[in-house]
Amino acid sequence: DAGAAISEDIDYTITGIEPGAGMSGVIDDIIANEANLQGWTHQTSSTGAMLTELDQAIQNEEPIIVSAWSPHYMFAKYDIKYLDDPDELFGGEEDVYKLTRLGFEEDFPIAADIVKNFYLELDAIEQGLLQSQKQEISVPEVVETWVVENEETVKAFTEGVAEGNGGTIEFVVTSWDSELFPAYVLKHALESHGFTVNVTTVDPAIMFESIASGSADITTAAWLPLTHGAFVERYEGEFVKLGTAYEKAKTGLAVPTYVEIDSISDLVP
Ligand code: PBE
Structure with a gap:
Protein backbone atom coordinates (compact mmCIF):
# COMPACT_ATOMS: atom_id res chain seq x y z
CA ASP A 1 0.00 0.00 0.00
CA ALA A 2 0.92 3.67 -0.39
CA GLY A 3 1.93 4.10 3.27
CA ALA A 4 4.43 1.24 3.13
CA ALA A 5 5.85 2.32 -0.25
CA ILE A 6 6.37 5.94 0.84
CA SER A 7 7.83 4.99 4.22
CA GLU A 8 10.40 2.85 2.39
CA ASP A 9 11.03 5.46 -0.33
CA ILE A 10 11.98 8.13 2.20
CA ASP A 11 14.07 5.61 4.11
CA TYR A 12 11.86 5.89 7.23
CA THR A 13 13.17 9.42 7.79
CA ILE A 14 11.48 12.62 8.98
CA THR A 15 13.27 15.75 7.77
CA GLY A 16 13.29 17.92 10.87
CA ILE A 17 14.55 21.33 12.00
CA GLU A 18 16.83 22.52 14.85
CA PRO A 19 17.43 19.83 17.51
CA GLY A 20 16.58 22.44 20.19
CA ALA A 21 13.11 23.18 18.80
CA GLY A 22 10.25 22.14 21.06
CA MET A 23 8.71 20.18 18.21
CA SER A 24 11.95 18.25 17.66
CA GLY A 25 11.60 16.85 21.18
CA VAL A 26 7.95 16.03 20.46
CA ILE A 27 8.96 14.11 17.30
CA ASP A 28 11.65 12.18 19.20
CA ASP A 29 9.00 11.16 21.76
CA ILE A 30 6.58 10.11 19.03
CA ILE A 31 9.22 7.92 17.35
CA ALA A 32 10.09 6.38 20.73
CA ASN A 33 6.47 5.62 21.63
CA GLU A 34 4.46 4.95 18.48
CA ALA A 35 4.49 1.40 17.12
CA ASN A 36 4.01 2.52 13.50
CA LEU A 37 7.12 4.76 13.66
CA GLN A 38 9.39 2.23 15.36
CA GLY A 39 12.95 2.52 14.09
CA TRP A 40 12.30 5.73 12.16
CA THR A 41 15.06 8.35 11.90
CA HIS A 42 14.52 11.99 12.84
CA GLN A 43 17.05 13.95 10.84
CA THR A 44 17.46 17.34 12.56
CA SER A 45 19.44 20.24 11.11
CA SER A 46 17.94 23.72 10.70
CA THR A 47 14.75 25.35 9.45
CA GLY A 48 16.66 26.66 6.43
CA ALA A 49 18.03 23.21 5.56
CA MET A 50 14.59 21.61 5.95
CA LEU A 51 13.08 24.19 3.57
CA THR A 52 15.86 23.60 1.04
CA GLU A 53 15.25 19.84 1.14
CA LEU A 54 11.52 20.38 0.80
CA ASP A 55 12.08 22.68 -2.18
CA GLN A 56 14.37 20.15 -3.90
CA ALA A 57 12.02 17.23 -3.26
CA ILE A 58 9.15 19.20 -4.82
CA GLN A 59 11.24 20.15 -7.85
CA ASN A 60 12.02 16.45 -8.40
CA GLU A 61 8.54 15.30 -7.37
CA GLU A 62 10.06 13.01 -4.79
CA PRO A 63 8.40 12.01 -1.52
CA ILE A 64 9.47 13.76 1.70
CA ILE A 65 8.02 14.19 5.19
CA VAL A 66 8.98 17.38 7.02
CA SER A 67 8.50 19.03 10.40
CA ALA A 68 5.92 21.75 9.77
CA TRP A 69 4.19 24.44 11.76
CA SER A 70 1.80 27.35 11.35
CA PRO A 71 2.08 30.29 11.12
CA HIS A 72 4.74 29.86 8.42
CA TYR A 73 4.90 30.86 4.75
CA MET A 74 5.66 27.27 3.69
CA PHE A 75 1.94 26.51 3.30
CA ALA A 76 1.46 29.52 1.02
CA LYS A 77 4.61 28.95 -1.03
CA TYR A 78 4.38 25.18 -1.58
CA ASP A 79 1.60 22.71 -2.33
CA ILE A 80 1.93 20.81 0.91
CA LYS A 81 -0.53 19.34 3.42
CA TYR A 82 -0.40 18.36 7.07
CA LEU A 83 -0.76 14.64 7.65
CA ASP A 84 -3.83 13.96 9.79
CA ASP A 85 -2.96 13.34 13.40
CA PRO A 86 -5.91 11.30 14.73
CA ASP A 87 -4.26 10.57 18.08
CA GLU A 88 -3.20 14.23 18.57
CA LEU A 89 0.45 13.21 18.85
CA PHE A 90 1.25 16.88 18.19
CA GLY A 91 -1.26 18.07 20.78
CA GLY A 92 -3.90 19.55 18.48
CA GLU A 93 -4.14 23.33 18.53
CA LYS A 250 -0.12 24.25 15.01
CA THR A 251 2.71 21.77 14.60
CA GLY A 252 2.81 18.48 12.72
CA LEU A 253 4.24 16.51 9.84
CA ALA A 254 3.65 17.69 6.29
CA VAL A 255 4.11 16.22 2.81
CA PRO A 256 3.84 17.61 -0.73
CA THR A 257 0.24 17.12 -1.93
CA TYR A 258 1.35 14.55 -4.57
CA VAL A 259 2.42 12.21 -1.76
CA GLU A 260 -0.46 9.75 -1.60
CA ILE A 261 -0.96 9.39 2.12
CA ASP A 262 -3.18 11.44 4.40
CA SER A 263 -2.38 10.42 7.93
CA ILE A 264 0.51 9.81 10.31
CA SER A 265 -1.16 6.46 10.96
CA ASP A 266 -0.46 5.45 7.32
CA LEU A 267 3.28 5.30 8.06
CA VAL A 268 4.83 1.89 8.79
CA PRO A 269 8.00 0.71 10.55
N1 PBE B 1 8.40 26.06 16.21
C1 PBE B 1 8.06 27.42 15.84
C2 PBE B 1 9.09 26.27 17.53
C3 PBE B 1 8.31 27.30 18.22
C4 PBE B 1 7.92 28.20 17.11
C5 PBE B 1 7.16 25.27 16.32
C6 PBE B 1 9.29 25.49 15.20
C7 PBE B 1 9.43 25.05 18.39
O1 PBE B 1 9.97 25.24 19.47
O2 PBE B 1 9.20 23.92 17.96
Missing part, protein backbone atom coordinates in the same frame (compact mmCIF):
# COMPACT_ATOMS: atom_id res chain seq x y z
CA GLU A 94 -1.47 25.34 20.33
CA ASP A 95 -1.64 28.77 21.88
CA VAL A 96 1.39 31.01 22.17
CA TYR A 97 1.82 32.60 25.60
CA LYS A 98 3.43 35.68 27.04
CA LEU A 99 5.58 34.91 30.09
CA THR A 100 7.42 37.18 32.50
CA ARG A 101 9.93 36.57 35.24
CA LEU A 102 8.71 36.62 38.85
CA GLY A 103 8.55 40.21 40.11
CA PHE A 104 8.33 41.81 36.66
CA GLU A 105 4.83 43.19 37.27
CA GLU A 106 5.95 44.77 40.54
CA ASP A 107 9.09 46.27 38.98
CA PHE A 108 7.46 47.39 35.70
CA PRO A 109 3.71 47.84 36.37
CA ILE A 110 3.18 50.08 33.33
CA ALA A 111 5.09 47.85 30.93
CA ALA A 112 3.26 44.83 32.38
CA ASP A 113 -0.08 46.44 31.46
CA ILE A 114 1.09 46.86 27.87
CA VAL A 115 2.30 43.24 27.76
CA LYS A 116 -1.09 42.11 29.11
CA ASN A 117 -2.96 44.09 26.42
CA PHE A 118 -0.78 42.75 23.63
CA TYR A 119 -2.44 40.25 21.28
CA LEU A 120 -2.20 39.64 17.51
CA GLU A 121 -4.56 37.89 15.11
CA LEU A 122 -3.03 34.85 13.42
CA ASP A 123 -3.88 36.37 10.06
CA ALA A 124 -1.77 39.48 10.71
CA ILE A 125 1.26 37.31 11.49
CA GLU A 126 0.73 35.13 8.43
CA GLN A 127 0.51 38.19 6.14
CA GLY A 128 3.69 39.58 7.69
CA LEU A 129 5.65 36.36 7.19
CA LEU A 130 4.49 36.07 3.60
CA GLN A 131 5.54 39.65 2.90
CA SER A 132 8.95 38.99 4.41
CA GLN A 133 9.41 35.91 2.21
CA LYS A 134 8.13 37.53 -1.01
CA GLN A 135 10.01 40.80 -0.66
CA GLU A 136 13.09 39.14 0.84
CA ILE A 137 13.20 41.48 3.80
CA SER A 138 13.70 40.47 7.41
CA VAL A 139 10.72 40.13 9.76
CA PRO A 140 11.86 43.04 12.00
CA GLU A 141 11.95 45.22 8.86
CA VAL A 142 8.44 44.09 7.85
CA VAL A 143 7.27 45.07 11.34
CA GLU A 144 8.64 48.61 10.86
CA THR A 145 6.12 49.20 8.07
CA TRP A 146 3.37 47.11 9.66
CA VAL A 147 3.24 49.23 12.81
CA VAL A 148 2.82 52.37 10.71
CA GLU A 149 0.06 50.84 8.59
CA ASN A 150 -1.66 49.36 11.65
CA GLU A 151 -1.31 52.29 14.00
CA GLU A 152 -4.77 51.75 15.55
CA THR A 153 -4.01 48.14 16.51
CA VAL A 154 -0.72 49.16 18.05
CA LYS A 155 -2.26 52.13 19.90
CA ALA A 156 -4.80 49.84 21.54
CA PHE A 157 -1.98 48.07 23.44
CA THR A 158 -1.08 51.28 25.28
CA GLU A 159 -4.55 52.80 25.51
CA GLY A 160 -5.35 54.02 29.00
CA VAL A 161 -1.90 53.02 30.23
CA ALA A 162 0.17 55.71 31.96
CA GLU A 163 3.30 56.95 30.15
CA GLY A 164 6.33 54.76 30.85
CA ASN A 165 8.96 55.91 33.29
CA GLY A 166 11.87 54.63 31.20
CA GLY A 167 13.65 51.47 32.15
CA THR A 168 15.18 48.75 30.05
CA ILE A 169 13.36 45.51 29.41
CA GLU A 170 15.20 42.31 28.48
CA PHE A 171 13.04 40.48 25.97
CA VAL A 172 13.92 36.90 24.95
CA VAL A 173 12.38 35.18 21.96
CA THR A 174 13.13 32.20 19.73
CA SER A 175 14.47 32.94 16.27
CA TRP A 176 11.60 31.53 14.17
CA ASP A 177 9.83 34.18 12.07
CA SER A 178 6.48 33.31 13.67
CA GLU A 179 7.93 34.54 16.98
CA LEU A 180 9.99 37.49 15.72
CA PHE A 181 6.91 39.17 14.24
CA PRO A 182 4.93 39.47 17.50
CA ALA A 183 8.08 40.22 19.51
CA TYR A 184 9.02 43.19 17.33
CA VAL A 185 5.46 44.55 17.34
CA LEU A 186 5.43 44.47 21.14
CA LYS A 187 8.94 45.98 21.28
CA HIS A 188 7.63 48.86 19.16
CA ALA A 189 4.60 49.40 21.45
CA LEU A 190 6.79 49.40 24.57
CA GLU A 191 9.37 51.73 23.03
CA SER A 192 6.69 54.14 21.83
CA HIS A 193 5.56 54.33 25.45
CA GLY A 194 8.86 55.22 27.07
CA PHE A 195 10.77 51.97 27.51
CA THR A 196 13.96 50.59 26.02
CA VAL A 197 13.68 46.99 24.85
CA ASN A 198 16.59 44.64 24.13
CA VAL A 199 15.47 41.65 22.07
CA THR A 200 17.71 38.57 22.29
CA THR A 201 17.04 35.48 20.18
CA VAL A 202 17.69 32.18 21.95
CA ASP A 203 16.75 28.49 21.87
CA PRO A 204 13.53 27.51 23.67
CA ALA A 205 15.53 25.96 26.53
CA ILE A 206 17.43 29.22 27.13
CA MET A 207 14.23 31.26 26.77
CA PHE A 208 12.66 29.38 29.67
CA GLU A 209 15.86 29.19 31.70
CA SER A 210 16.49 32.94 31.47
CA ILE A 211 12.92 33.87 32.44
CA ALA A 212 13.03 31.40 35.35
CA SER A 213 16.39 32.68 36.59
CA GLY A 214 15.30 36.31 36.16
CA SER A 215 18.10 37.22 33.74
CA ALA A 216 15.38 38.03 31.18
CA ASP A 217 12.11 39.91 31.83
CA ILE A 218 9.63 38.76 29.21
CA THR A 219 8.93 36.52 26.24
CA THR A 220 5.97 36.19 23.88
CA ALA A 221 6.96 32.82 22.42
CA ALA A 222 5.89 29.94 24.71
CA TRP A 223 3.99 27.33 22.64
CA LEU A 224 1.54 25.39 24.82
CA PRO A 225 0.31 22.93 25.87
CA LEU A 226 2.63 20.50 24.10
CA THR A 227 5.46 22.06 22.08
CA HIS A 228 7.14 23.69 25.11
CA GLY A 229 5.23 21.64 27.69
CA ALA A 230 8.39 19.96 28.98
CA PHE A 231 9.92 23.37 29.82
CA VAL A 232 6.77 24.56 31.54
CA GLU A 233 6.81 21.45 33.72
CA ARG A 234 10.45 21.93 34.53
CA TYR A 235 10.12 25.61 35.53
CA GLU A 236 6.57 25.60 36.94
CA GLY A 237 6.24 28.34 39.58
CA GLU A 238 9.32 30.19 38.32
CA PHE A 239 7.53 32.39 35.75
CA VAL A 240 4.24 34.29 35.37
CA LYS A 241 1.83 33.65 32.47
CA LEU A 242 0.23 36.87 31.12
CA GLY A 243 -2.18 35.45 28.55
CA THR A 244 -1.69 34.64 24.87
CA ALA A 245 0.25 36.61 22.26
CA TYR A 246 -1.60 34.74 19.50
CA GLU A 247 -3.70 31.60 19.14
CA LYS A 248 -4.45 28.73 16.75
CA ALA A 249 -0.84 27.80 16.12
Whole structure:
Protein backbone atom coordinates (compact mmCIF):
# COMPACT_ATOMS: atom_id res chain seq x y z
CA ASP A 1 0.00 0.00 0.00
CA ALA A 2 0.92 3.67 -0.39
CA GLY A 3 1.93 4.10 3.27
CA ALA A 4 4.43 1.24 3.13
CA ALA A 5 5.85 2.32 -0.25
CA ILE A 6 6.37 5.94 0.84
CA SER A 7 7.83 4.99 4.22
CA GLU A 8 10.40 2.85 2.39
CA ASP A 9 11.03 5.46 -0.33
CA ILE A 10 11.98 8.13 2.20
CA ASP A 11 14.07 5.61 4.11
CA TYR A 12 11.86 5.89 7.23
CA THR A 13 13.17 9.42 7.79
CA ILE A 14 11.48 12.62 8.98
CA THR A 15 13.27 15.75 7.77
CA GLY A 16 13.29 17.92 10.87
CA ILE A 17 14.55 21.33 12.00
CA GLU A 18 16.83 22.52 14.85
CA PRO A 19 17.43 19.83 17.51
CA GLY A 20 16.58 22.44 20.19
CA ALA A 21 13.11 23.18 18.80
CA GLY A 22 10.25 22.14 21.06
CA MET A 23 8.71 20.18 18.21
CA SER A 24 11.95 18.25 17.66
CA GLY A 25 11.60 16.85 21.18
CA VAL A 26 7.95 16.03 20.46
CA ILE A 27 8.96 14.11 17.30
CA ASP A 28 11.65 12.18 19.20
CA ASP A 29 9.00 11.16 21.76
CA ILE A 30 6.58 10.11 19.03
CA ILE A 31 9.22 7.92 17.35
CA ALA A 32 10.09 6.38 20.73
CA ASN A 33 6.47 5.62 21.63
CA GLU A 34 4.46 4.95 18.48
CA ALA A 35 4.49 1.40 17.12
CA ASN A 36 4.01 2.52 13.50
CA LEU A 37 7.12 4.76 13.66
CA GLN A 38 9.39 2.23 15.36
CA GLY A 39 12.95 2.52 14.09
CA TRP A 40 12.30 5.73 12.16
CA THR A 41 15.06 8.35 11.90
CA HIS A 42 14.52 11.99 12.84
CA GLN A 43 17.05 13.95 10.84
CA THR A 44 17.46 17.34 12.56
CA SER A 45 19.44 20.24 11.11
CA SER A 46 17.94 23.72 10.70
CA THR A 47 14.75 25.35 9.45
CA GLY A 48 16.66 26.66 6.43
CA ALA A 49 18.03 23.21 5.56
CA MET A 50 14.59 21.61 5.95
CA LEU A 51 13.08 24.19 3.57
CA THR A 52 15.86 23.60 1.04
CA GLU A 53 15.25 19.84 1.14
CA LEU A 54 11.52 20.38 0.80
CA ASP A 55 12.08 22.68 -2.18
CA GLN A 56 14.37 20.15 -3.90
CA ALA A 57 12.02 17.23 -3.26
CA ILE A 58 9.15 19.20 -4.82
CA GLN A 59 11.24 20.15 -7.85
CA ASN A 60 12.02 16.45 -8.40
CA GLU A 61 8.54 15.30 -7.37
CA GLU A 62 10.06 13.01 -4.79
CA PRO A 63 8.40 12.01 -1.52
CA ILE A 64 9.47 13.76 1.70
CA ILE A 65 8.02 14.19 5.19
CA VAL A 66 8.98 17.38 7.02
CA SER A 67 8.50 19.03 10.40
CA ALA A 68 5.92 21.75 9.77
CA TRP A 69 4.19 24.44 11.76
CA SER A 70 1.80 27.35 11.35
CA PRO A 71 2.08 30.29 11.12
CA HIS A 72 4.74 29.86 8.42
CA TYR A 73 4.90 30.86 4.75
CA MET A 74 5.66 27.27 3.69
CA PHE A 75 1.94 26.51 3.30
CA ALA A 76 1.46 29.52 1.02
CA LYS A 77 4.61 28.95 -1.03
CA TYR A 78 4.38 25.18 -1.58
CA ASP A 79 1.60 22.71 -2.33
CA ILE A 80 1.93 20.81 0.91
CA LYS A 81 -0.53 19.34 3.42
CA TYR A 82 -0.40 18.36 7.07
CA LEU A 83 -0.76 14.64 7.65
CA ASP A 84 -3.83 13.96 9.79
CA ASP A 85 -2.96 13.34 13.40
CA PRO A 86 -5.91 11.30 14.73
CA ASP A 87 -4.26 10.57 18.08
CA GLU A 88 -3.20 14.23 18.57
CA LEU A 89 0.45 13.21 18.85
CA PHE A 90 1.25 16.88 18.19
CA GLY A 91 -1.26 18.07 20.78
CA GLY A 92 -3.90 19.55 18.48
CA GLU A 93 -4.14 23.33 18.53
CA GLU A 94 -1.47 25.34 20.33
CA ASP A 95 -1.64 28.77 21.88
CA VAL A 96 1.39 31.01 22.17
CA TYR A 97 1.82 32.60 25.60
CA LYS A 98 3.43 35.68 27.04
CA LEU A 99 5.58 34.91 30.09
CA THR A 100 7.42 37.18 32.50
CA ARG A 101 9.93 36.57 35.24
CA LEU A 102 8.71 36.62 38.85
CA GLY A 103 8.55 40.21 40.11
CA PHE A 104 8.33 41.81 36.66
CA GLU A 105 4.83 43.19 37.27
CA GLU A 106 5.95 44.77 40.54
CA ASP A 107 9.09 46.27 38.98
CA PHE A 108 7.46 47.39 35.70
CA PRO A 109 3.71 47.84 36.37
CA ILE A 110 3.18 50.08 33.33
CA ALA A 111 5.09 47.85 30.93
CA ALA A 112 3.26 44.83 32.38
CA ASP A 113 -0.08 46.44 31.46
CA ILE A 114 1.09 46.86 27.87
CA VAL A 115 2.30 43.24 27.76
CA LYS A 116 -1.09 42.11 29.11
CA ASN A 117 -2.96 44.09 26.42
CA PHE A 118 -0.78 42.75 23.63
CA TYR A 119 -2.44 40.25 21.28
CA LEU A 120 -2.20 39.64 17.51
CA GLU A 121 -4.56 37.89 15.11
CA LEU A 122 -3.03 34.85 13.42
CA ASP A 123 -3.88 36.37 10.06
CA ALA A 124 -1.77 39.48 10.71
CA ILE A 125 1.26 37.31 11.49
CA GLU A 126 0.73 35.13 8.43
CA GLN A 127 0.51 38.19 6.14
CA GLY A 128 3.69 39.58 7.69
CA LEU A 129 5.65 36.36 7.19
CA LEU A 130 4.49 36.07 3.60
CA GLN A 131 5.54 39.65 2.90
CA SER A 132 8.95 38.99 4.41
CA GLN A 133 9.41 35.91 2.21
CA LYS A 134 8.13 37.53 -1.01
CA GLN A 135 10.01 40.80 -0.66
CA GLU A 136 13.09 39.14 0.84
CA ILE A 137 13.20 41.48 3.80
CA SER A 138 13.70 40.47 7.41
CA VAL A 139 10.72 40.13 9.76
CA PRO A 140 11.86 43.04 12.00
CA GLU A 141 11.95 45.22 8.86
CA VAL A 142 8.44 44.09 7.85
CA VAL A 143 7.27 45.07 11.34
CA GLU A 144 8.64 48.61 10.86
CA THR A 145 6.12 49.20 8.07
CA TRP A 146 3.37 47.11 9.66
CA VAL A 147 3.24 49.23 12.81
CA VAL A 148 2.82 52.37 10.71
CA GLU A 149 0.06 50.84 8.59
CA ASN A 150 -1.66 49.36 11.65
CA GLU A 151 -1.31 52.29 14.00
CA GLU A 152 -4.77 51.75 15.55
CA THR A 153 -4.01 48.14 16.51
CA VAL A 154 -0.72 49.16 18.05
CA LYS A 155 -2.26 52.13 19.90
CA ALA A 156 -4.80 49.84 21.54
CA PHE A 157 -1.98 48.07 23.44
CA THR A 158 -1.08 51.28 25.28
CA GLU A 159 -4.55 52.80 25.51
CA GLY A 160 -5.35 54.02 29.00
CA VAL A 161 -1.90 53.02 30.23
CA ALA A 162 0.17 55.71 31.96
CA GLU A 163 3.30 56.95 30.15
CA GLY A 164 6.33 54.76 30.85
CA ASN A 165 8.96 55.91 33.29
CA GLY A 166 11.87 54.63 31.20
CA GLY A 167 13.65 51.47 32.15
CA THR A 168 15.18 48.75 30.05
CA ILE A 169 13.36 45.51 29.41
CA GLU A 170 15.20 42.31 28.48
CA PHE A 171 13.04 40.48 25.97
CA VAL A 172 13.92 36.90 24.95
CA VAL A 173 12.38 35.18 21.96
CA THR A 174 13.13 32.20 19.73
CA SER A 175 14.47 32.94 16.27
CA TRP A 176 11.60 31.53 14.17
CA ASP A 177 9.83 34.18 12.07
CA SER A 178 6.48 33.31 13.67
CA GLU A 179 7.93 34.54 16.98
CA LEU A 180 9.99 37.49 15.72
CA PHE A 181 6.91 39.17 14.24
CA PRO A 182 4.93 39.47 17.50
CA ALA A 183 8.08 40.22 19.51
CA TYR A 184 9.02 43.19 17.33
CA VAL A 185 5.46 44.55 17.34
CA LEU A 186 5.43 44.47 21.14
CA LYS A 187 8.94 45.98 21.28
CA HIS A 188 7.63 48.86 19.16
CA ALA A 189 4.60 49.40 21.45
CA LEU A 190 6.79 49.40 24.57
CA GLU A 191 9.37 51.73 23.03
CA SER A 192 6.69 54.14 21.83
CA HIS A 193 5.56 54.33 25.45
CA GLY A 194 8.86 55.22 27.07
CA PHE A 195 10.77 51.97 27.51
CA THR A 196 13.96 50.59 26.02
CA VAL A 197 13.68 46.99 24.85
CA ASN A 198 16.59 44.64 24.13
CA VAL A 199 15.47 41.65 22.07
CA THR A 200 17.71 38.57 22.29
CA THR A 201 17.04 35.48 20.18
CA VAL A 202 17.69 32.18 21.95
CA ASP A 203 16.75 28.49 21.87
CA PRO A 204 13.53 27.51 23.67
CA ALA A 205 15.53 25.96 26.53
CA ILE A 206 17.43 29.22 27.13
CA MET A 207 14.23 31.26 26.77
CA PHE A 208 12.66 29.38 29.67
CA GLU A 209 15.86 29.19 31.70
CA SER A 210 16.49 32.94 31.47
CA ILE A 211 12.92 33.87 32.44
CA ALA A 212 13.03 31.40 35.35
CA SER A 213 16.39 32.68 36.59
CA GLY A 214 15.30 36.31 36.16
CA SER A 215 18.10 37.22 33.74
CA ALA A 216 15.38 38.03 31.18
CA ASP A 217 12.11 39.91 31.83
CA ILE A 218 9.63 38.76 29.21
CA THR A 219 8.93 36.52 26.24
CA THR A 220 5.97 36.19 23.88
CA ALA A 221 6.96 32.82 22.42
CA ALA A 222 5.89 29.94 24.71
CA TRP A 223 3.99 27.33 22.64
CA LEU A 224 1.54 25.39 24.82
CA PRO A 225 0.31 22.93 25.87
CA LEU A 226 2.63 20.50 24.10
CA THR A 227 5.46 22.06 22.08
CA HIS A 228 7.14 23.69 25.11
CA GLY A 229 5.23 21.64 27.69
CA ALA A 230 8.39 19.96 28.98
CA PHE A 231 9.92 23.37 29.82
CA VAL A 232 6.77 24.56 31.54
CA GLU A 233 6.81 21.45 33.72
CA ARG A 234 10.45 21.93 34.53
CA TYR A 235 10.12 25.61 35.53
CA GLU A 236 6.57 25.60 36.94
CA GLY A 237 6.24 28.34 39.58
CA GLU A 238 9.32 30.19 38.32
CA PHE A 239 7.53 32.39 35.75
CA VAL A 240 4.24 34.29 35.37
CA LYS A 241 1.83 33.65 32.47
CA LEU A 242 0.23 36.87 31.12
CA GLY A 243 -2.18 35.45 28.55
CA THR A 244 -1.69 34.64 24.87
CA ALA A 245 0.25 36.61 22.26
CA TYR A 246 -1.60 34.74 19.50
CA GLU A 247 -3.70 31.60 19.14
CA LYS A 248 -4.45 28.73 16.75
CA ALA A 249 -0.84 27.80 16.12
CA LYS A 250 -0.12 24.25 15.01
CA THR A 251 2.71 21.77 14.60
CA GLY A 252 2.81 18.48 12.72
CA LEU A 253 4.24 16.51 9.84
CA ALA A 254 3.65 17.69 6.29
CA VAL A 255 4.11 16.22 2.81
CA PRO A 256 3.84 17.61 -0.73
CA THR A 257 0.24 17.12 -1.93
CA TYR A 258 1.35 14.55 -4.57
CA VAL A 259 2.42 12.21 -1.76
CA GLU A 260 -0.46 9.75 -1.60
CA ILE A 261 -0.96 9.39 2.12
CA ASP A 262 -3.18 11.44 4.40
CA SER A 263 -2.38 10.42 7.93
CA ILE A 264 0.51 9.81 10.31
CA SER A 265 -1.16 6.46 10.96
CA ASP A 266 -0.46 5.45 7.32
CA LEU A 267 3.28 5.30 8.06
CA VAL A 268 4.83 1.89 8.79
CA PRO A 269 8.00 0.71 10.55
N1 PBE B 1 8.40 26.06 16.21
C1 PBE B 1 8.06 27.42 15.84
C2 PBE B 1 9.09 26.27 17.53
C3 PBE B 1 8.31 27.30 18.22
C4 PBE B 1 7.92 28.20 17.11
C5 PBE B 1 7.16 25.27 16.32
C6 PBE B 1 9.29 25.49 15.20
C7 PBE B 1 9.43 25.05 18.39
O1 PBE B 1 9.97 25.24 19.47
O2 PBE B 1 9.20 23.92 17.96
